Every structure is written in C-alpha cells, then in structure tokens.
Amino acid sequence: MNAMGWMRMGAFAMVACLPAAAQADGEVCTQVATTTLETAGAEISSSKMQEAGSGLPKHCIVTGLANQRVGADGKSYAIRFELRLPVEWNGRFLHQVNGGNDGVVVPALGDKRDGMASGGTVPLARGFAVLSSDSGHSGSDPANTSLGLAAGAAFGLDPQARRDYGYAADMTLAPIAQKIIAAHYRKKPEYSYMAGCSNGGRHTMVAAERMAESYDGFLVGNPGFDLPRAAIQHAWDLQALVKADPDIRKSITRDDARLISSRIIEACDALDGIKDGLTSNMAACQKAFDFKSLTCASGVTQGCLSEAKVDALKTIFAGPKNSKGEALYSDWPADGGVGTGNWRAWKVESPVAPWNNYPIIATMGAASLNYIFSTPPIAVEGSSGKLIEALLKYDFDKDAPKIYARNEMFKESAMDFMAPPEVDDPKLAALRKAGHKMIIYHGQADPVFSVNDTIRWYEKLNANLKGEAAGSVRLFTLPGGTHCGGGITLEKFDALTALTDWVEKGKAPDQIIASINPANKEIPASWSPARTRPLCPYPTYAAFSGSGSIEDATSFVCK
Template identity: 30%
Template sequence: MRCHRPFVGATVALFAGLAITSTQAMATPCTNLQSLQLQHTVINSATDNDSGTFVAPGNPPITGLPPFCRIVATLIPTSDSSIKIEVWLPKSGWNGRFLGTGGGGFQGVISYASLANGLKGGFAATNSDLGTGSSGCNPLFCGSNGNMGNPLAIQFGDPAAPSTGLFGHPERIKDFGYRAIHLMTERGKEIVNAFYGQRAQGAYFAGCSTGGQNALMEAQRFPNDYDGILAGAPAFNRTHLHMAGLFSWQNAHASPGRFIQAGQMTLVNQAVLKQCVGRDGGAPSDQFLNDPRDCRFDPKVLLCTGGKVPPACLTSDQVTTMQKYYGGTVDPVNGQLINPGSQRGNETDDLLALGLAFQERLPEPAFDGLFYWVFGPSFGYPSSPVNFSNFDFHHDIKKVDDVLADVLNATSTDLSEFRGHGGKLLMYHGWADPLIPSQSSINYFNALVGNEGRGVQQAGFFPGGGGNPALRQTQSYARLFMVPGMYHCSGGPGPNTFDALTPLMTWVETGTPPETILATKFVADTPPAVQMTRPLCVFPKVPKYNGSGNANNAASFTCVVHDDEFNQTPAPKYGP
C-alpha cells in the first residue's frame, strides 16, 4: 500500500480530485475528441498532456509520464446517474491493449495512480468513480453519522455532518455494484477506437478490493468485456463482508474492557509468530506466516497472570475479543457463520492496514455506509430500532440482503461464458489481510471448483493437487495465488510486490498459464534494495522452505500441495 507497484492493486485510501487543465487553442487528435458523440455520455474535456507530470489536488505530483491524451467524461445511463470516468491514451508507444482499472472502498474518486501505472505500461487505461462521487462518497465513507469530532475519522475523510450515501438512489447503487465498470469499459473502448483508428488487440482488467469485486462482477455479468481479469483481495461477498465490519466494531465495543489497547495487536502478533512460524512450511526466520491455516494459536496464552497487567498481556475480556476476531461473524441464534474470521498472523497496530486497530478507534464502524443505503439516516442513531451499535446478526441480515445482495454480491460461480470465449481469471490475496479475510478468496475459488465438479468431488480438498478433474478444469481458466505476509492489497511484513498482470497477459496471449509468480520484499518497502524474494504458488500449492539455503531467496522454496487444511466457510446461504 505504500510502495510503487504497477498492476498489483489499488489502495483503499486513495483520495484524489479532478485536475482541470486548459484546452489548447489549436485542435489536435486529442482535443478533437471533445466533440465525440457516445451514448449517454458527456465528454467534459479532452486535453493533451506532454509535461510528464500530472497533479491532482491534494496529492503529490505523478511524474515520469509519457505524453498522453486525457479524456474526462460523465456517463448518465439513468436520470439519477452521474458516473465519472477518465481515459488516458498514450500518444506514442501504445502496446495495443486496453486496461480497465478498479479502485477501493466506496470509491467516489478517480484512482489516478492506477491510470498512471497503466499509462507507463503502454496501455490505454481507464478508471471510474463508480458513480458514488455524485453522493459525496469517498473510499472509506458513503453514509455516516458524521465524524463526531473523532480525530481519526476526520483524518480519514469522514464528513463532519451526517450523510446517507446512496439511500433513496437505487440506480446509483446499481452503478456502484456493476454498471459503472461495464459502461466505463464500453465507452473507454469506443474512445480508444476513435483516437487510434483501430480496436485494442486485447482487453484486460486489474483491480484489488472493490476493484477485485469489480473484476469478478465483470467475469460473471459481462463475460465478453475482457480477455484477462486480475482480481486482488476481492470484496465479492460485499453485504456479508460489511456485516463483518459491524461485527468487529461491536465486538471491540461490547464493554470498555473488550477494547484492544494500542500496542496489543503487535503483542498478539509476536505470540502468534513465536508459536507458528516455521511450522507452516515457511522458514524459521520468517516474520510472517507462510500458511496461517496451519496455526492454531489461542489468545488465552496471553491471559494476564500474577502481577502482569495490560498492555503487556490480555485480560479475559480482551481474550474474548481476539477469539471472536478469529472466529468470524456468527449468527448468535443458530451459530451459522456469516463471514470468515481473520487469519492468525494479520494482527497489526498499523492504522493504515485498516484492520481492528483502525476499526475500533472510530466512533462508528468503518464501511458501515452500506447500511445507511438500506436503513437511511436512522442507522446512525443509537435510539433507532436498527443502528450500528445494535444491528442484529440474526434478524437484520435478511433486510440488507433483500435490498442489496443481488446488486452488490459477485458470488456467481458459473463462469462458463467467460471461459467459453477464452477468458482467463487470475486472483490473488494476502494471507495477512486485516480487512478482507484471506479465506474468502479461497472459498470463492473452491466454489468454482465445486461448480465444475458437482458430483465429482467436494470442493476444498485436492488430493495430489492434480488428480482432481474439476480442479484441472477450473485452473484452465481461473487461478489463485495466496501471498504470505501481505496486508490488504499491499504492504505487510512479507514479499508484497509482484507483477501479476504480465503473467495474465502471457496466459491469455500464448496459452501458457502461470505456475508461480515471483514476489519481492524491498527494504522498508522502498525499491531498489531487496530484502527477500519468494515464489507465489498456484493454489492449492503453497511455498515450502527446502530446509537449507538462503531463506530470503525464492530458490530455497518449492511449491507443494497442502491436502488437509481447514477452510472456514460461511453457511451456504451466506457463501461462498
């Protein structure tokens, strides 16, 4: 999340505004696009940028850009829609490919870093605010009771006054859920055709988090939009993922004693590593877990005894908080799992990782804006029948799902049409993701296998790794790579920098699927000094230390299959 990594993902907290550049007096192939007529589209500006630099208000300048044509447009598929898109077109050196890019959270802004990375790679690149900017949304907030004077909420952009996000705007919800990216893709391709006088030879999509949800939604709903799709840490099971955020906040705020103090997440993480590092296939010197499913750490071992007091240990109430943190979001009446819990090894006091340390310090749950879309402004007030502090995980789920699930949840496992035209899906997820449980991506991939092999074998158990015909069929068009020690889309103590787009393009264009992807950890997450390298293995394989050799060198690891790992899965009605 902190370092420059082309094509790996989009950070959730990417705040940017539109930069306005003056139109050149003399018409050019770029400025001529100002008059381009496209369905339900207004071209707001078409400008040449030959300066090598782009500046968005409130953000550092983006430098090292090739000359490009910048198109700013608004898409209006319904009377209540206002979808902002940008298309950046290299004026020379175009690689002949179209690249759709995603963003994070509720978006509401253009992800200029994604556009710049695509442009530097030679792509004609496009990005969208998902239509939520018209409701005043930003990546972290799209409905809230205001920042309530909380410094952290203010720092992360929560507006001062209450807001309802997309409440009362069902068409904008559809734009956010699936329509904005699809229309961005259609209009973007038409703009590419008009500028270059030819169609792109290949179309790719790359996104992480909400961008990962966009990616899976494209494969499911609009399978002909892209030839190759890169989906990182996808927020695909969105309604239940946001319920997990509510659950996490309520868990830590159940009583004053349940709150995890500053520094204690690091305390827990150190205890997890002490118990489990090197026993999960990784190297004994690792500062992260290689496969956290092997770790059975119980926070009870940190229970305060004798004269020890917090923050050097955990009270019994804090032990309960951490046990529920790992246990997942559960219906208190029937015990059904609604969303997987956090994996051991993702504990961090880094607020930018958007985990529990961030969540519990806000006046109301992060990302609870989704529920304002259903319940309206009353959701922000504890006196209301349904609000962020008393949301009932047995009775209130159905109302949310009835309104939002069909529009927001990219949970279909039938990708036959996408597969039929030769489409390839490459997924990745950090094992140490504190925001979206890493198990979720495994569950989706296993569900793809289950869909391919109904009646052949239960998804989730892969003897020998290659003996399952349903797995082989799935891996012919969809592959998952788990990333040891990576936080949400980037960052973390593990090897968190990698290029997943190039292997995807090779797969699409030559038919050669990726077996491994080389990941790098830079010193202080800043190139060029390399701290370590490690292979990312095609799931269900994971990297295993060979027992000798430099543990910081990828050559000291071999990809092996773990046959008997436990995969925490939601109840069928909440899955996959």
C-alpha cells in the same frame, strides 16, 4: 467546433474534428471520426494532451460522463470517467476499478497498489490505455454535507445509484471506452483487462460473471465480492471489542497487536520449513496457534492479554452469527500479519482524521451497511460517535436479513447488485467459454475481507469444475499481508504481467515473485532488503527447499 472537444450528435454520437494528417503519429487527443455510442446520453467533457513527466509518458486525458439524470432522492447523478491514452500505446486497455465507496474519479494511471505495478511503473507508463470512474455518484456532493461522515454512502437512497455502484456503471463504460480508444488509435485494443483491489476487486469479480466477454483478463486484489455480508462483520467486531474495553481504541492496543503478531509467528513460522518471520503455511498455522495461549495466567500482567481481550479476539475471528448460530459472513485465519499494517486502523483505531481516531470501518462500514446495503435504506447521523452507536445497536437477527431484502422501490437486494450472481455457487461458464483468465491475490491478514471467504469461493469453483479451476482462475495468498498493502509481508509483485502472459502467451502463472516494499516500516530489521519469495497458487505455499539463502526465492518451492 473546438478542436480539442467532443460534441454530442443527437443522443448517441460524438464527433471530434482535426486534420487527418495531424492524427498520423497519435499525438493528439481527438481524431476525424464520428463515434456512434450505443449508450444514450454519453458525452466528452474535456480532452487535453499531457506532456511526459513525473514518471508518466506523454498522453491524452479524456474526461466525460454518461447517463445524467435526477435520482429518486432528488439529487443529480451521472457516471463520470477519465480515460488516459498514451502516445506510445501497447495495444492494451485496462479498466481500473477503484475501492471504498467509489464516488471519485481518481487519476487513470492503472493504480500503484500491489500486483499492478512493474518495478514501480504504473500501467499507463507501460503503454496501457487506462479508464477510471466514480461508479455513478459523487462522494463529495455538497447536498450531503449535513450527513457528515456518512455523506459518501448517501447515494444508497437511490436505486439506480446502488445499481451503478454495484455493476451497471462498469457495463455502461466498457463499450464507451472501447469506442473512444478505437477512434483515437484507429484500431481496437488487442487485449482488454480489468483490475482493482478491495471494492475494486469486487468490481472485477462481478464483471467476470456479468461481462466476461468484455475483458480478456481479470486481476482481482483482496476482493470484497461478498461485501454486504462482510459489512456485517464490522458491527460484530465493535460489539465484541467494546466488551473488552468501553473505549474501543483501548480494546486491542498497539502493544497488544504487536504481541498477537509475534505469538502467531512464533507458533507458525517454522511450518514452512524455515524460520523466516512468515506464516507461509497458513493451513497448518490454524492448528498450531490458539488465541487462548495469549491469556494471562493468574497474577501475570505482562506479555499476555486479559481474558476479556482474548474472548473478543476469539469472537471476531469466529465471524458473525445470528442467535441460531448461523454464519452471517466468514471466519478468519490466524496469520503473522494480524495486528500489523492497517489491521488496527480497520478494526480498532485509525491514526488520522477524518475518523477522529476511531476505526475506519466504524464510519465507512456503518454508513454503507445502513444506507447502501440495507433495504429499505436506514438514515444514520454522520458523526463518528453516531456511526459507532449504529454498529453497536446492530441486531444480527433483525438487521442482517436486510442485505437480502427487496421492496417495490428497491427491486434488487444488496447481495443482488453487489455480489457476483453466482457468489455461492461459482462456475464462470462465460469466462471459461471465452478462454479468458483471472488472477486473484489476497493478504492472509486482511482485516476487511477474510481470505477464508475467498478460499471457500475458490474451492467451490474448483469442485464445480471437477478440480480444473486452475485452468482459468488462480488464487495467490500473501503471508503477513493486510488490506491492499501493508503488514509483515513481501508486497511488491507484478501480477498484471503474470496475467498478460497467461492471456497473451498461454503461460499460466505457477508462481509470482514478490519482494520487499522499502516504504514498509514494519519489515523486520533482520530481513535482507533484497529478500524475495514466490507467491504460490492455492492450495500450495512457499516451502523452504532445504538449501540456499532464506532471502532468495530460488530457495523455495511451491508445495
């Protein structure tokens, strides 16, 4: 057998052969061991040693796949994964769950998104063994090319692919990764973590209920835990914006977006005790700012918005409803980051292909809402124009209930396989019984998943736990932050260390220090590049203490 390969033995076993002496320093990708996998059909595709470079340590890269099969749609499926094993291992395992519609095995570095890197150092470089996967489907299947921009969601035609995307791939891979790690290092991980942003945050929240015992800590960023309901918002947005201008790209222009942001900051900036360009006191801001204040007075055309544009904004921020006035998702808060960062890209206009200058969500959202989140799935032509048309025709009375629908072929609804099982009544009993921890962070101006929805989830959990939710879960909101990075905000922070300190040392995070991302071009010139702020656990916020530099986190308290 090839010394760098793993081979299946029967349906369950994988073997690697190298002299035992070569294993002593951990610098090889395989080891004399027979690892019996309890998941049938798993196999290793390749393993190779990667020398140190580009900020990464010397490490082993293992690729593999599990559960190869032919789907109900006649296409081939498998759960593909990558596991990176650093030579200098810190004893920890991190399952990096990815965003969007998945479908790609991204490099298992631990990700560079806010909250997961320390001083720009990714978790792999900090010594974590890291796993990533495509969640059971390929987003670039050549058989889907005729679907154009909808191809990445076409796996929704297969019930098992839906289930894998929702939760089953994570449940399949966790024990596989643990066994490979144990064989490679000759000991199990001391601590295991799961982390991700957006859909990755959803994966993590789902895992905290479905497989709470598998991970000691869960790091959740801008979570799409309510993703099927949030997808309805995308149709709601476009139907509101097209009334402001038939060309959606002109409904809220870049100048309009800057105006909205500046007016919210003007109304809410000082509510945290100091004028610093941040809407830290988000709760008070909702009373201080009214979108009506943006409306142009008679004869005025500058520094204001038309009544049609204001009506569109008010409709969007109120959240989607059916004809009975029943909420289908969530409302949204006013925050100084609205209109900045990636807000317009998701809501109004994407700056680059492949979305042909239309909103990202017009393509990703329309395809997902129809192929993945509707039962039965609805085929949609894959041009950006056809996808937008699908959202503009979406019926909130007839189509919205399809996210809860099941049939003989699709026995789980979209809410069944995508959301945490207790999404509307969380208790996290298994997580609490195991003594495990969760940190959630969420941008207040997130245009994809409303921070208000996350806050309501947390408040319900806290009510169920009689005010003791903070013993297991803490939520941090980012003033000015948009979707998984960007906005007028301080977006560099190390929530992963905060989580490991909580799990391993019992040190609960009373604040997490955030600093400026120098790559963020929207940071006001008046801000010091060295500015820092505490991120505070909800419901507290960073308030000025009354003395000290406004550029220094030590001048602020969580109030």
